[in-house]
Amino acid sequence: MLDAVGRLVPFRARGFAPRDVPWASVATLVGVVLLWQAGASAGLVSTKFLPAPAQIVRALIDLGISGELWLNLSISLQRLAIGWVVGTVAGLALGFAVGLFTLARSPGMAIVSALFPIPKIALVPLFIIWFGIGEGSKVITLAFGVFFPTVINTMAGVDGVSRGLIRMGQSFGLSRAAIICKIVLPGALPAILSGFRITTSTAIILLVAAEMIGAEKGIGAFVLSAGNLYDTDNLLAGIVVLSLLGLAVSWVLGRIERALLSWR
Amino acid sequence: MxxxxxxxxxxxxxxxxxxxxxxxxxxxxxxxxxxxxxxxxxxxxxxxxxxxxxxxxxxxxxxxxxxxxxPDCLNPLTYVFQDFALLPWRSVAGNVSLALEGTRLDKPARNARIAEVLALTGLTKFRDALPKQLSGGMRQRVGIARALAVRPxxxxxxxxxxxxxxxxxxxxxxxxxxxxxxxxxxxxxxxxxxxxxxxxxxxxxxxxxxxxxxxxxxxxxxxxxxxxxxxxxxxxxxxxxxxxxxxxxxxxxxxxxxx
Structure with a gap:
């Protein structure tokens, strides 16, 4: 029998709802750097093997003043830009072709499925043999690495566009080109842009690998050379530059996404 | 008529x-x-x-x-869809405009027709809203406005x-x-x-x-x-x-x- 007052029903749907706390991200990073610096200053961490943050900052300033940083960075950025653009343009072209045309779908997917799993770094020596030790092999390595994820994301994006929207366009008599430009392209854009996040990271990894294998200049070559000389200050300064490069690219992509996908 | x-x-x-x-x-x-x-x-x-x-x-x-x-019909057989079929990245006016783009109407004529059908379906105040900002009923009004715009x-x-x-x-x-x-x-x-x-x-x-x-x-x-x-x-x-x-x-x- 129920009692007259009744029992309070407890709330049971707590948790499983993680939230972003922006200040906690900053605090964590600052905390790690401070702990690292404190450990190095107290002699708990060997600065020969792991330089203190202050040493890395000093090395970065010196590299900036001497111009070495800008020289290596500009060469790397150039390779990154050319390789990424070439791979992206080719990947978008094949991705759209595979997503839109029966004629391209099976042959395109066969090529992508066969070549995508190959670790691209393993191809660097082959590209050096084919295209020489100069810029060609590095750009092709990057482009090759960027190409496949771009094809896959673009194709997935095109496939993901609601067939209902395409039929709507057809029912209003829109031309094929108009349907591609006004319905398929904007509809596939979220997947394409999310693919760009993957391909820019891949491009930076391949850039460093290619520069380590066959380059005199560039951030990758600089990091390798510093390592060979046990110059850990400059080695880590180079790594910090790469990390900042990744963050900068991610920030730019975030701004582009916000501008182009504000409708979401 | x-x-x-x-x-x-x-x-x-x-x-x-x-x-x-x-x-x-x-x-x-x-x-x-x-x-x-x-x-x-x-x-x-x-x-x-x-x-x-x-x-x-x-x-x-x-x-x-x-x-x-x-004579003013731009698409004789025109659909109104169950799921509205609106482009989420286009405004209300943009969605109606889609049906008129590539037709013989020039831009002023297109704008006039968009304004007319939005008024007819009570959407004038919402012409710049995105579909996600509208209720289901309002979204279907956009679908109807788009269909009427081509004078089917x-x-x-x-x-x-x-x-x-x-x-x-x-x-x-x-x-x-x-x-x-x-x-x-x-x-x-x-x-x-x-x-x-x-x-x-x-x-x-x-x-x-x-x-x-x-x-x-x-x-x-x-x-x-x-x-x-x-x-x-x-x-x-x-x-x-x-x-x-x-x-x-x-x-x-x-x-x-x-x-």
Missing amino acids: ASSVRLRVEGVHHAYSDLIVLDAISLTAEAGEVLVLVGPSGCGKSTLLGIFGGMLAATSGTVRMDGAVG AVLLMDEPLSALDGQTRDLLLDEFASLIARSGVTAIYVTHNLNEAVRLGHQVAVLSRRPGRVREIVRIDRSIMERRPTDPDLVALEASLWRLIREDAAAADREMDHA
């Missing part, structure tokens, strides 16, 4: 591989009238609408459009109210009735809802369960504007339509459960 276009399917048979969906269908949407297609789930109503509008090629049979299309000769509506809640559906049904009656457009309207059928239809074609065949055609001659939801003869007609469909609907439901 009422549309003088009639749309007729003759001897339509349609199958997906071995599955026969429609069989021996001959129906005519008369000029300036509304033909409503009702029937149990899976009977091929939407398939038939696709065939009527040239969006689906029937396995056999013909679709013919007779009569003169108006025949309006093909695939359960346009079924994605809406009951109250919004009742409100929009009244607006539909008024818009259809005023424009005098020829229309084909697919629905599960028999109340919508008797409120809008000049002819209600009852399809049997799969393979869909025309079981009966009920004619309602009263003007759409004079019909009220509580009219005893419409209520009686709705009940008699339900009696026709009920057994098939239950059988179709059991069939789907087993699928």
Whole structure:
């Protein structure tokens, strides 16, 4: 029998709802750097093997003043830009072709499925043999690495566009080109842009690998050379530059996404 | 001015591989009238609408459009979709504009037509809103505005109210009735809802369960504007339509459960 007052029903749907706390991200990073610096200053961490943050900052300033940083960075950025653009343009072209045309779908997917799993770094020596030790092999390595994820994301994006929207366009008599430009392209854009996040990271990894294998200049070559000389200050300064490069690219992509996908 | 276009399917048979969906269908949407297609789930109503509008090629049979299309008509056979089919990245005006882009209208004429249909559907204040900012009813108004913008000769509506809640559906049904009656457009309207059928239809074609065949055609001659939801003869007609469909609907439901 129920009692007259009744029992309070407890709330049971707590948790499983993680939230972003922006200040906690900053605090964590600052905390790690401070702990690292404190450990190095107290002699708990060997600065020969792991330089203190202050040493890395000093090395970065010196590299900036001497111009070495800008020289290596500009060469790397150039390779990154050319390789990424070439791979992206080719990947978008094949991705759209595979997503839109029966004629391209099976042959395109066969090529992508066969070549995508190959670790691209393993191809660097082959590209050096084919295209020489100069810029060609590095750009092709990057482009090759960027190409496949771009094809896959673009194709997935095109496939993901609601067939209902395409039929709507057809029912209003829109031309094929108009349907591609006004319905398929904007509809596939979220997947394409999310693919760009993957391909820019891949491009930076391949850039460093290619520069380590066959380059005199560039951030990758600089990091390798510093390592060979046990110059850990400059080695880590180079790594910090790469990390900042990744963050900068991610920030730019975030701004582009916000501008182009504000409708979401 | 009422549309003088009639749309007729003759001897339509349609199958997906071995599955026969429609069989021996001959129906005519008369000029300036509304033909409503009702029937149990899976009977091929939407398939038939696709065939009527040239969006689906029937396995056999013909679709013919007779009569003169108006001089300002930009797309004779125009759909209103169940799921609205709005581009989420375009504003209300942008979605209506899509139907007019690439037509013979220049930009000022396009803008004038957009303004006119937005006013007609009560969307003027929302012209810059994105679909995600609108309720279901408002989204379907955009779908209707887009369809009216091309001055269709025949309006093909695939359960346009079924994605809406009951109250919004009742409100929009009244607006539909008024818009259809005023424009005098020829229309084909697919629905599960028999109340919508008797409120809008000049002819209600009852399809049997799969393979869909025309079981009966009920004619309602009263003007759409004079019909009220509580009219005893419409209520009686709705009940008699339900009696026709009920057994098939239950059988179709059991069939789907087993699928």
